[in-house]
Amino acid sequence: MTVNTYYSLKGGKPDPTTLVTDRAVFKEAYAFIPRRCAKDITASFFPNWEKTRGWVLARPLSGFAETFAQVAMEVFAMGGTNRPEDDPEAECVIFVTEGEIELTIAGILHRLTPGGYAYIPPGVPWALWNRGAISACFMWVRKKYQRVEGLPLPDVLIANENAVAPVAMELSDGRWKTTRFVDPADLRHDMHVNIVTFESGGVIPFAETHVMEHGLYVLEGRAVYRLNDDWLEVEAGDFMWLRAFCPQACYEGGPQRFRYLLYKDVNRQMPLVPF
Ligand SMILES: NC(=O)N[C@H](N)C(=O)O
Numbered sequence: 001m002t003v004n005t006y007y008s009l010k011g012g013k014p015d016p017t018t019l020v021t022d023r024a025v026f027k028e029a030y031a032f033i034p035r036r037c038a039k040d041i042t043a044s045f046f047p048n049w050e051k052t053r054g055w056v057l058a059r060p061l062s063g064f065a066e067t068f069a070q071v072a073m074e075v076f077a078m079g080g081t082n083r084p085e086d087d088p089e090a091e092c093v094i095f096v097t098e099g100e101i102e103l104t105i106a107g108i109l110h111r112l113t114p115g116g117y118a119y120i121p122p123g124v125p126w127a128l129w130n131r132g133a134i135s136a137c138f139m140w141v142r143k144k145y146q147r148v149e150g151l152p153l154p155d156v157l158i159a160n161e162n163a164v165a166p167v168a169m170e171l172s173d174g175r176w177k178t179t180r181f182v183d184p185a186d187l188r189h190d191m192h193v194n195i196v197t198f199e200s201g202g203v204i205p206f207a208e209t210h211v212m213e214h215g216l217y218v219l220e221g222r223a224v225y226r227l228n229d230d231w232l233e234v235e236a237g238d239f240m241w242l243r244a245f246c247p248q249a250c251y252e253g254g255p256q257r258f259r260y261l262l263y264k265d266v267n268r269q270m271p272l273v274p275f
Pocket residue numbers: 196208214248262264
């Protein structure tokens with residue numbers, strides 16, 4: 001078991017002067033990417049995006065069954081794009097974490113503020129601009145849509161997390177909750193991007209192990225998170241990439257609630273030969 005020793009707490013808050021370079025982990029079952037400290041070194045700039053940079057946190061990597069890419073995006077004032085995506089089979093979720101964006105999907109304009117959520121099916125044209133004076137930041141989760149004969153594509157979805165009631169998880173006493181933006185039984189969707197929230201004392205009380213992969217971006221708070229056979233201290237801004245079957249559990253670490261954005265592949269049969 002590895003326990004991280006990141007938290008040098010000053011007044012209950014992580015000490016920003018602590019060296020964080022020893023927190024990153026890359027193993028067969030998972031990767032842990034701590035919140036960015038040297039932002040410039042790891043940033044990318046993307047074709048057809050103006051005044052924008054991004055941090056690629058996850059991508060299909062090994063030819064195993066990895067299904068998704070996830071990018072933390074920062075769009076500077078007056079930046080954006082009319083050609084965001086070059087893969088016609090890519091679906092995506094956009095989740096705004098800071099600032100305001102103008103998102104035009106199939107000709108309809110939506111203004112999204114923090115907590116704003118959009119699902120965009122493959123092949124639907126969209127554009128994104130930041131018309132404000134300060135940067136806008138969002139998570140961009142991309143996946144090649146897995147079509148099923150006879151099933152129509154999912155609809156465009158626009159939401160805000162504040163308008164969606166979270167569901168309490170079984171045996172959790174209401175301290176472990178999931179905000180679901182789509183109906184789990186809607187088979188048109190082959191991925192879910194949910195928000196998982198732990199109130200004070202909340203835990204995942206067993207090591208969940210399943211075939212679904214995850215990307216976890218910590219939105220708020222801190223916790224001790226189990227990934228395979230390690231326990232890691234995690235906090236807002238950290239990212240975790242979990243391969244299929246990676247055991248996972250956690251307990252909330254206070255003083256405020258602990259929340260993360262969770263990617264999960266769902267609702268499709270597995271091929272009977274390895275990818
Ligand atoms: N690590 C997690 O939060 N996993 C979720 N409970 C899930 O797989 O739905």
